[in-house]
Each structure stands twice: as structure tokens, then as C-alpha cells.
Amino acid sequence: MAVAVEKNKQITKSIEKWFSREAQDFPWRCDDTPWGRLVSEFMAQQTQIARVAERWPFVMERFPIPERLAKSDEQDILLLWQGLGYYRRAKHLKKAAEMIMLEFGGDVPNDVDALKQLPGVGKYTAGAIASIAFGAREPMVDANVHRVLCRLWNHKNEWAPSKWTWKISEQLVKACNSPKVFNEGLMEFGAVICTPKSPACSDCPLQMNCSAYAKKTQDKVPPPKKSLQRKRVFHYAVVLQKGNKIAFERRADQGLWASMWQVPTIDSIEELSAKEVSVKLQLKSPLIKMGNFEHVLSHRIVSFTVFSCKVERDSRFSWLNQEAVKELPLASAQRKVLAVHCAT
Ligand code: SF4
CATH class of the missing domain: 1.10.340.30 (Hypothetical protein; domain 2)
Known part of the structure; x- marks a missing residue:
């Protein structure tokens, strides 16, 4: 003692x-x-x-x-x-x-x-x-x-x-x-x-x-965390453009990136075609694929596919120019979406 x-x-x-x-x-x-x-x-x-x-x-x-x-x-x-x-x-x-x-x-x-x-x-x-x-x-x-x-x-x-x-x-x-x-x-x-x-x-x-x-056990103590199996999910982000403005929406109050803003995005547990994304977002113009990337989180891997689409004004969304986007709370994955769109 x-x-x-x-x-x-x-x-x-x-x-x-x-x-x-x-x-x-x-x-x-x-x-x-x-x-x-x-x-x-x-x-x-x-x-x-x-x-x-x-x-x-x-x-x-x-x-x-x-x-x-x-x-x-x-x-x-x-x-x-x-x-x-x-x-x-x-x-x-x-x-x-x-x-x-x-x-x-x-x-x-x-x-x-x-x-x-x-x-x-x-x-x-x-x-x-x-x-x-x-x-x-x-x-x-x-x-x-x-x-x-x-x-x-x-x-x-x-x-x-x-x-x-x-x-x-x-x-x-x-x-x-x-x-x-x-x-x-x-x-x-x-x-x-x-x-x-x-x-x-x-x-x-x-x-x-x-x-x-x-x-001489420093390397073994404490024991390593058991490796985590991350679940893969699919997000389809569509950059809707009208003139120099882009459409944004706010995510739900619960769940991943709750209450943050995003370009219209479909979250899915399975892969979707461009047509399925278009139908889910009720868009009439064709989607153009701009690129894709993976965003790794602690418990999941999010596969992003980025599309663009030119539309007439759509009152379901908030339409913002570049300056206004700077004042919007966007998760870093959505900043990557905009970077993919700007790079193409
Ligand atoms: S406390 Fe940590 S750094 Fe210090 S001797 Fe032990 S294992 Fe090494």
C-alpha cells in the first residue's frame, strides 16, 4: 500500500x-x-x-x-x-x-x-x-x-x-x-x-x-483497437446552375451533417444511375457527370458522384452566387463537390 x-x-x-x-x-x-x-x-x-x-x-x-x-x-x-x-x-x-x-x-x-x-x-x-x-x-x-x-x-x-x-x-x-x-x-x-x-x-x-x-512492452500496451469495418454509402450531388447562381438546400436536422447546407444531394445505400438520380430529384434536363471522390468518415466511406445540370429557376432551392456561398455552413465534403465542379 x-x-x-x-x-x-x-x-x-x-x-x-x-x-x-x-x-x-x-x-x-x-x-x-x-x-x-x-x-x-x-x-x-x-x-x-x-x-x-x-x-x-x-x-x-x-x-x-x-x-x-x-x-x-x-x-x-x-x-x-x-x-x-x-x-x-x-x-x-x-x-x-x-x-x-x-x-x-x-x-x-x-x-x-x-x-x-x-x-x-x-x-x-x-x-x-x-x-x-x-x-x-x-x-x-x-x-x-x-x-x-x-x-x-x-x-x-x-x-x-x-x-x-x-x-x-x-x-x-x-x-x-x-x-x-x-x-x-x-x-x-x-x-x-x-x-x-x-x-x-x-x-x-x-x-x-x-x-x-x-x-519492454510499450508497443503492446494498451492493445490496439480492433479494426473497424466502415460501411460504404453513396451520395449523388447535383450542381444545378442558372446563370451565375447555384442551387442549395439544407440537410435534415438529424443524422450525417445535420442542418448543414449542400447542393441538392441524394443519399443512398446502393449505387444509382444518373437517370435514377434525376428522377429522385424531379429534374427534367439531362445530368452531366463531372467526377467522383471518396470521403472517409470514422464509421463510413461516402462515395460521391458529382453531376451538373442547367435548369430554369426551381423554387424548392435557395439560389446563391459565389460570394453568398462563402457565408453558407458547408461540410468539407460539399466543398469538395464544388471543387470538382469548378475544376471541370
Ligand atoms: S510513460 Fe510512456 S514514454 Fe514514459 S517510459 Fe513509460 S512508455 Fe515510455
Whole structure:
């Protein structure tokens, strides 16, 4: 028991010391507010941190406090989210801002149970905000933390955060000096030192406490995620032109790219001919094939076929010129559709 306590103390001390020296210069660390932290956590789910760091200042400039986002149109946050993917996070962030205004007097709540009531906030994000924004002694496990903890204890059983890692995280956050520094430091340590491939063990301040290093099992711990079979689906995008304007429509509120805009597009689980696409879109003029491409998402591969078609005005759609398209929330796949169309 005393050995375990000592190991926990050494680990937390080393991480806090390392992070105080090596913390990266992210904008939410310079302008450190609970709302800014909440925004950065929403943006960082499934998106590379460098891209989040580029975009976060723009989101904060437009929505410096929850009230501004709560009162805005949903399309405003979707527009700022373009290219980051997983647009449901943007919709959740807006709903979270509305709830902060309605239920919490405009302030981000500071305890885990209240945070978990916010749309889009799970156990990880609640732990991150409570500990990093408010200094609460709350555990927090993401994929980076899971990997470091599994290696320190040579725990070989699970590829993803588990009950075991949450229990160890809880013990460590009790032993640390500052939950804010320790939790954020451990996460960053996993991202830059104890990386999935080729961890920097030779320079690692935790080397003496690392069971995987002692047993040379770093490459096997944690075990790899079982490879995912992505489902293939087919999207048929038709660039309808009238003069210098192009037709756009808004996607449904639920599902893939919910509420984002697109050129008229048919989603299908099977391949369709140009004629079938034309019939489904009730078009009378012939479709001209412009090209195709694949768009890979975490759970599916979307095969896009791009057509163009000249039509008379069609009141089912919004007709926009190039300048207006810049102000439209488009998923990156639809930007590729427009690029295929422009290139031909
Ligand atoms: S010694 Fe290597 S495997 Fe162990 S914590 Fe450090 S970087 Fe990770």
C-alpha cells in the first residue's frame, strides 16, 4: 500500500513539474475562462488540437460569453465549425449555452453532476472542466491518459478508457498538488511524449515508474483497437446552375451533417444511375457527370458522384452566387463537390 501511494506521488509530481515547464502555448491557456475551456473541449472531441487552436479564437471572438451563443442563430456556429467535422458538437454547444443561461444564470457550472446535464457533456468533458477550469479533484480519462496509465502499470487488457483507468485517475488526482495542472499535464504528456507509436522513453521523466518500460512492452500496451469495418454509402450531388447562381438546400436536422447546407444531394445505400438520380430529384434536363471522390468518415466511406445540370429557376432551392456561398455552413465534403465542379 505504501509503495502504491509513493508511486502515485512520484507520478503526479513528475507530471506537474513537466507540464509547468513544457505546456504548449494554446490560446485557451492565455485567455483562461470556464466558458473558453468548455468551448475548447467541445471543439477538441475528434479534431486535431492544432486545428482547434487555429479556429478557437474565431469562435470566442464571435461568442465570448454563453449568452451570445444562446441568442444566436444555429447557422452562425455551424458556419464557424466548417471543416472541423462532427457538426453535432456545434449543435450541442449551442444547446449547452442555452441551458447555461436558463438553468445556471449564465455561468458554466463547476461540479461534475451539473456539467453532465449539459448537452454533449459526458464523463470525460465534465471531469476536464471541473478539474481544469475549477480545480476540483475530479478524475478525467481520455485516450491519451488511458495510454499513459496502462503503460505505467503495464495494464494490457483494454484498448479504450475503462473502469480500471478511471479508478487509477481518481487515485492520482487525490495525490496531486494541483488537479488543474496534473490532469491537463497528463493529457498533454500522452499526446506529446507517451505517444501511441515510438514513445519518447529515453527522455521520459516517468521512466523509473513505468512498468511497461521495465518490461519492454510499450508497443503492446494498451492493445490496439480492433479494426473497424466502415460501411460504404453513396451520395449523388447535383450542381444545378442558372446563370451565375447555384442551387442549395439544407440537410435534415438529424443524422450525417445535420442542418448543414449542400447542393441538392441524394443519399443512398446502393449505387444509382444518373437517370435514377434525376428522377429522385424531379429534374427534367439531362445530368452531366463531372467526377467522383471518396470521403472517409470514422464509421463510413461516402462515395460521391458529382453531376451538373442547367435548369430554369426551381423554387424548392435557395439560389446563391459565389460570394453568398462563402457565408453558407458547408461540410468539407460539399466543398469538395464544388471543387470538382469548378475544376471541370
Ligand atoms: S517510459 Fe515510455 S512508455 Fe513509460 S510513460 Fe514514459 S514514454 Fe510512456
